[in-house]
Amino acid sequence: MTVGSYAIVSAVAEVTALGRTTSPADAAKIGARWTEYAPSPFGSELESNHALIAALQTIEPGRQRPTVLRSTTHTDSISRVRRSLSISPYNPELWLALGLLQLQRDPHDPVVVxxxxxxxxxxxxxxxxxxxxxxxxxxxxxxxxxxxxxxxRNDIRLILIRRPESKSALVSAYRRASKLGKAFLEDAVESIDSSFLATLRG
Structure with a gap:
């Protein structure tokens, strides 16, 4: 599955690279009209940032909005993130945003994984x-x-061994985790740093 995912990213990157337009020599000529039609490094980065901000704004209040409004907002945000990923497939924040948006709508959708x-x-x-x-x-x-x-598990190991200032993130994740997730976190922490297990469980 990982090999397949890598192939998808590589293919998207090659396709978008073929369609890139050379940036104007004069930076003053980089205007809204130009960036709208040419996926330059400037335009794609700006659109990616806007898509990410919109996605985060949708994710944060999502649980409190009426279902219909949330569905409409999510649809728009997911579409925008997907468009940005077609231009910037190596942006990890956008992939996480896509997963989190889909997670709110349907946790069992394969897109989340x-x-x-x-x-x-x-x-x-x-x-x-x-x-x-x-x-x-x-x-x-x-x-x-x-x-x-x-x-x-590797992320957990790195936090416990090299980034102790981020241990609170493990506690937060544990509180929100599913039954399977809690069992996994307990097992991982116990095998890496058993002294932190009591703190994890609270």
């Missing part, structure tokens, strides 16, 4: 993403996959 795996694939050692990846994984079906379990 695939988005999480892509977030790992394109930025496996990005410490900023570890808390979000762990939290996302322990809340739904991803831990049923051995390769995902290994990836998440």
């Amino acid at each position: 695939e988005a999480l795996k892509m977030a790992y694939l394109v930025a496996p050692n990005d410490a900023r993403l570890m808390p979000a990846r762990i939290d996302m994984a322990v809340r739904f079906d991803a831990l049923a996959l051995p390769d995902v379990k290994d990836l998440v």
Whole structure:
């Protein structure tokens, strides 16, 4: 599955690379009209940032909005994130945003697992993403996959051994985790740093 995901990213990257337009020599000519039609590094990065902000704004209040409004907002945000990923397939934050948006709508949708795996694939050692990846994984079906379990366990190991300032993220993830997720976190923590197990359980 990981090999397949890598192939998807590579294919998307090659396709979008073929369609890139050379940036104007004069930076003053980079205007809204130009960036709208040409997926330059400037335009794609700006659109990715906007898509990510919109996604985060949708995710945060999602549980409190009426179902119909949430569904409409989610549909728009998911579409925008997907468009941005077609231009910037190596953006791990966008993959996480896609997974989190889909998680709110349907935790059992295969897109959730695939988005999480892509977030790992394109930025496996990005410490900023570890808390979000762990939290996302322990809340739904991803831990049923051995390769995902290994990836998440590695994040937990790195936090416990090298980033003790992030241990609170494990406690937060534990509180939100499913029954399977709690059992996984307990097992991982006990095998890596058993002294933290009592803190994890609260």
